[in-house]
Amino acid sequence: MYNFDFEQPGSVEDAVAALKEEDALALSGGQTLIPSMKQRLNAPSKLVSLTGIEALKGVCQNGDTLSVGAATTHATVAADGGAYAALAALAGGIGDPAVRNRGTLGGSLANNDPAACYPSAVLASGATVVTNAREIAADDFFDGMFATALDEGEIITSVNFPIPEKASYQKFEQPASRFALTGVFVAKYADGVRVAVTGASEEGVMRWAEAEAALSADFSPEAVDGLTVAADGLISDLHGTPEYRANLIKVLTKRAVAAA
Amino acid sequence: MTEVKMTVNGRAVSGDAEGRTLLSTFLRETLGMTGTHVGCDTSQCGACVVHVNGNAVKSCTMFAHEAAGAEVATIEGQAAPDGTLNKIQQAFQDYHGLQCGFCTPGMVMSAAALLKENPQPTEAEVRDYLEGNICRCTGYHNIVRAIMAASGQEVPAVAAE
Numbered sequence: 001m002y003n004f005d006f007e008q009p010g011s012v013e014d015a016v017a018a019l020k021e022e023d024a025l026a027l028s029g030g031q032t033l034i035p036s037m038k039q040r041l042n043a044p045s046k047l048v049s050l051t052g053i054e055a056l057k058g059v060c061q062n063g064d065t066l067s068v069g070a071a072t073t074h075a076t077v078a079a080d081g082g083a084y085a086a087l088a089a090l091a092g093g094i095g096d097p098a099v100r101n102r103g104t105l106g107g108s109l110a111n112n113d114p115a116a117c118y119p120s121a122v123l124a125s126g127a128t129v130v131t132n133a134r135e136i137a138a139d140d141f142f143d144g145m146f147a148t149a150l151d152e153g154e155i156i157t158s159v160n161f162p163i164p165e166k167a168s169y170q171k172f173e174q175p176a177s178r179f180a181l182t183g184v185f186v187a188k189y190a191d192g193v194r195v196a197v198t199g200a201s202e203e204g205v206m207r208w209a210e211a212e213a214a215l216s217a218d219f220s221p222e223a224v225d226g227l228t229v230a231a232d233g234l235i236s237d238l239h240g241t242p243e244y245r246a247n248l249i250k251v252l253t254k255r256a257v258a259a260a
Numbered sequence: 261m262t263e264v265k266m267t268v269n270g271r272a273v274s275g276d277a278e279g280r281t282l283l284s285t286f287l288r289e290t291l292g293m294t295g296t297h298v299g300c301d302t303s304q305c306g307a308c309v310v311h312v313n314g315n316a317v318k319s320c321t322m323f324a325h326e327a328a329g330a331e332v333a334t335i336e337g338q339a340a341p342d343g344t345l346n347k348i349q350q351a352f353q354d355y356h357g358l359q360c361g362f363c364t365p366g367m368v369m370s371a372a373a374l375l376k377e378n379p380q381p382t383e384a385e386v387r388d389y390l391e392g393n394i395c396r397c398t399g400y401h402n403i404v405r406a407i408m409a410a411s412g413q414e415v416p417a418v419a420a421e
Contacts, residue, residue, distance in 0.1 A: 006262075006279035006325045034321045035303055037280075047279065049326060075315070096392025097373065098306060101315040102322060176304075178391070 001037045008049040012056070012132050012157060018048040019153040026050055026155060028071055028107030031099050056106070056157055064163050070106025070156040077105065086167035086260070087125075090117050090185070093171060095178050106156040112204055114145045114235065115179035117171060119205035121161070124185035124196035128160040145204045164189050166219070166260040170252040172199075174239055182245050184208075184252035186260055192216040195253060200234050200245045211253050221254035264328045268293070269337025277324040283317075284308045286324035287334060295335040297365050299394070306393035309366040309373075310334045316373035318392070335365035338372070348372055348410040355415070357406035359397035366393050371407045383408060383416050 009015045019026060025044035027033060028051060036042045050056060056071035059080040066084045068077060078092030078100065094100055094108075094117050108118040109129065122129065122138045129136045132155045141149050150156070164187040171183040180199035187194050193215040195208045214223040229249045234242035261276040268291065275290040287293045287310070299307035301320050308320040311333040338346050345353065348371050358364045367390070374381060374389040381389065386407050387400070395403060405415045 001280045004279045006323060008325065008328070030323070030326070031303065031321055034282075034323070038301065047323075051326065096306070097370065097389055098309055098316045098318045098392050099303065099321075101312075101317050 002040065002043045004044050005046040006049065007046060008052040010052055010054075012053060012155060015048050015050055015053065015155055016132050016153060018046070019155070021046055024048055024153075026110070028104040028110070029073065029102040030107075031095065031103040032107070032111050032113065050106070050155065051104070061163075066161045066163055067158055068105050068161065069158050070109075071104050074100035074103050074105075084161055084163045084167070086164075086169055086185070086187070087121050087161060090121050090169040090171075093117065093169075093173075099178075105159060109141070109159070110148060110150060110156055112142055112146055112148050113179070114201065114204040115174070115177075115181070115183075115199040116205075117169065117180055117183055117198060120180075120183055120185035120196040120198040121169060122159060122196075123205050123207060124167070124187040124194045125161045125164065126187075126189075126194060127162065129156055130158045130160065131156050139207075142205050145202065147204075162189065168256040168259040170256040170259065172248050172252060174199075181239055182248040182252060184249060184256050186215070186253060186256035188215070188219055188260060193219060197249050200249055202233050202235055208249065208253065215257060219257060219260075221257045223257070224250060224253055262325075264324050266327050266330050266332055268332045269334060279323065279325065281324045282320055283310070283312075283322045283324050283327050283332075284319040286327075287319060287332075290324075293334060293336055295365050297362055299362060299366075304392075304394065305363065305366070306370060306390075307363050307366040309369040309393065311369060311373060314376070316370055333369070335368055338368060348375070348407070351406040351410035352403070355402050355406040355409055357399065357403045359395075359399050363393060363395045363397075367395065367403055371403075371410065374407070375411055380411055380413060381407070 023045040027047040027049045057069045060067045061083045074091040074094045081088035127138045129141045167187040169185045171180045174181040182199040185196045195211045198205045229246040231242035231246040234245045264277045265274040297307040299305035303321045310319045409415045
């Protein structure tokens with residue numbers, strides 16, 4: 001890995017200032033960034049560590065919203081996120097225990113890996129991504145594979161999840177990487193059902209509108225029986241064809257509804 | 261290079277580290293504590309697991325500067341000062357939980373983290389918790405049995421027997 005300057009500011013303001021340098025990057029848990037730097041896919045001149053900022057950590061319930069600090073680890077969300085049980089279960093299934101002790105919600109979202117788990121929860125929950133500068137609706141945040149609405153140097157500070165009536169995340173795990181070969185998050189709210197799919201589309205996390213309509217009318221696994229998912233635009237790799245992933249989306253949606 | 265200070269196995273230590281110096285590199289090369297092994301260097305194998313402020317982490321996927329001021333625990337701190345093995349280490353010996361031994365430091369540190377969190381895990385919970393620790397001697401059954409024994413529970417007859 002190429003060398004870089006390391007900074008660990010204690011406040012969001014100091015972190016924003018430190019990120020103004022050209023080629024500076026924010027470092028959260030580093031569970032993706034450090035391996036990619038070892039491969040020289042990333043070579044920042046400076047890393048600004050966010051995990052020393054206490055204001056970015058913790059899980060807190062405000063009425064029917066669960067607010068999670070961006071630098072909260074997966075392990076902490078799994079342990080303290082019980083008010084939104086499906087979210088806590090998702091966090092407890094990411095990677096392995098040692099990865100969950102470092103990886104963070106904000107890091108996962110800012111990276112927007114097309115097979116990451118968290119983007120599906122944020123999109124299915126219609127959550128709000130809060131940054132140092134603004135609030136971004138989930139539907140506006142994800143912008144294709146590894147791309148988001150974040151500007152240069154903009155830092156996610158927290159995410160506000162409306163707590164659903166029922167929800168479940170079902171992941172078909174790629175056992176070597178422990179990422180989702182395909183994963184589906186189903187969340188039922190008073191005003192309708194949202195279904196988000198990760199690991200399947202070449203555009204990254206996506207909603208499945210037909211299933212949302214069917215499940216909003218009838219929240220049962222059978223409600224999606226008549227639907228089919230087009231394989232166009234789905235990921236093809238050695239682990240699965242687009243057709244295989246299309247089938248997984250439907251199977252996992254049914255499992256999620258049954259488990260919710 | 262700038263100085264980084266931390267506590268390792270209860271001892272205050274310091275050394276110079278570049279930004280890119282991994283915690284595993286700092287432990288092994290700067291401090292000379294080679295008990296922590298680096299197997300894959302890609303976050304897959306778990307041989308490098310240490311505890312940072314009580315949490316199991318992969319020391320190959322954390323920078324030394326990120327551990328500044330932290331309490332780090334490594335395999336070297338597991339046995340008593342007179343060399344008496346702790347109960348997890350002893351159980352690994354008793355149940356033949358190691359063959360070549362390369363993965364053992366990470367296995368023992370992961371097991372210690374598990375038993376702190378869950379003192380009486382089921383066999384399934386042990387296997388689930390060790391998801392990030394790979395043993396290339398394929399010694400998982402005896403590792404699981406050793407951890408069950410270290411938790412003071414009956415040691416299961418595992419499926420392959």
